[in-house]
Amino acid sequence: MADPDPAADGGDPPESDPIVEAIFDAVAATAPEIRAALPGRRVESGTDNPSGESVLAGDLYADELLADALTAVEGVGSFVSEEREAAVDAGGAVGEGAYAVAIDPLDGSSNLRSNNAMGTVVGVYDAPLPATGRDLVAAGYVLYGPITTMVVADADGVREEVVTESERGSVDRSIVEGDLRLPDDPLVYGFGGRVPDWPDDFTAYAREVEDELKLRYGGAMVGDVNQVLTYGGIFAYPALVDAPDGKLRLSFEANPIAYIVERAGGAATDGEVDILDVEPEGVHDRVPLYVGNERLVERLKAALD
Numbered sequence: 001m002a003d004p005d006p007a008a009d010g011g012d013p014p015e016s017d018p019i020v021e022a023i024f025d026a027v028a029a030t031a032p033e034i035r036a037a038l039p040g041r042r043v044e045s046g047t048d049n050p051s052g053e054s055v056l057a058g059d060l061y062a063d064e065l066l067a068d069a070l071t072a073v074e075g076v077g078s079f080v081s082e083e084r085e086a087a088v089d090a091g092g093a094v095g096e097g098a099y100a101v102a103i104d105p106l107d108g109s110s111n112l113r114s115n116n117a118m119g120t121v122v123g124v125y126d127a128p129l130p131a132t133g134r135d136l137v138a139a140g141y142v143l144y145g146p147i148t149t150m151v152v153a154d155a156d157g158v159r160e161e162v163v164t165e166s167e168r169g170s171v172d173r174s175i176v177e178g179d180l181r182l183p184d185d186p187l188v189y190g191f192g193g194r195v196p197d198w199p200d201d202f203t204a205y206a207r208e209v210e211d212e213l214k215l216r217y218g219g220a221m222v223g224d225v226n227q228v229l230t231y232g233g234i235f236a237y238p239a240l241v242d243a244p245d246g247k248l249r250l251s252f253e254a255n256p257i258a259y260i261v262e263r264a265g266g267a268a269t270d271g272e273v274d275i276l277d278v279e280p281e282g283v284h285d286r287v288p289l290y291v292g293n294e295r296l297v298e299r300l301k302a303a304l305d
């Protein structure tokens with residue numbers, strides 16, 4: 001369930017965390033370089049990642065750039081990536097003043113060839129990984145769409161920034177929405193996986209939602225979730241009959257998205273429990289993800305019961 005908004009009780013909003021600020025400064029600073037590098041990196045790298053998926057040159061480039069940038073941040077003790085088997089030790093004791101950062105360097109990379117939206121997903125944990133989402137202190141994503149935006153959720157709430165490259169070669173960031181909240185009236189839905197692979201109970205739920213909302217599925221989680229955050233609705237990459245854990249990874253896809261959407265007033269579940277309560281065994285564990293307006297998520301859980 002959504003955490004109470006610290007500022008809503010009339011109290012002072014919590015001070016922003018300087019390490020978290022430095023992490024998202026580093027992520028924003030890499031965004032123009034990643035975007036500029038994509039045209040020449042649409043080809044297969046010839047390698048597979050720990051999830052057994054083929055990796056594009058763009059995935060590896062983004063991973064290298066973000067690894068260098070994030071492990072250099074004072075207060076980052078460990079770095080985990082979709083493209084790396086194990087955590088990279090960045091110095092500093094995670095959980096005792098240092099954070100573990102988990103990233104999906106390029107989410108939706110299959111959209112690179114078709115020139116559709118992609119992104120970078122970031123989770124900042126106050127515990128060594130694998131950890132539950134309750135150990136997140138912040139999360140965010142960069143969305144490489146017609147413009148480059150960055151959504152950041154932390155103790156202060158959820159904000160959306162536009163990230164542009166300045167003449168000086170650095171980045172300019174302007175907050176376009178300082179208190180992002182899911183609209184109460186949902187408008188869109190996007191469900192991944194092939195329809196014949198959906199379990200019957202999810203298919204029945206999908207048929208109901210299809211009669212109520214507009215289909216918005218672009219094939220990149222960050223783009224599809226950003227539609228839900230903007231217009232209200234639900235995104236799912238469900239459990240499939242031949243993949244009961246779905247496709248998305250908990251540490252650097254589902255948990256960060258769940259943290260963001262919960263702080264924006266929504267909900268996120270694996271079909272049974274809150275995503276943020278799922279106990280992983282490994283940093284590459286997959287989990288079904290259903291995320292969006294609370295009422296739609298509650299109906300989903302009842303449908304899968």
Ligand SMILES: O=P(O)(O)OC[C@H]1O[C@](O)(COP(=O)(O)O)[C@@H](O)[C@@H]1O
Pocket residue numbers: 053082104106107108109110192193219220221222237247
């Ligand atoms: O191609 P499918 O099966 O629709 O899967 C799309 C899903 O796979 C992903 O692309 C997986 O992420 P990566 O591209 O980071 O591996 C998600 O962004 C997206 O939601």
Ligand SMILES: [Mg+2]
Pocket residue numbers: 104106107108221253
């Ligand atoms: Mg991804």
Ligand SMILES: [Mg+2]
Pocket residue numbers: 059082104105106107108109
């Ligand atoms: Mg990826």
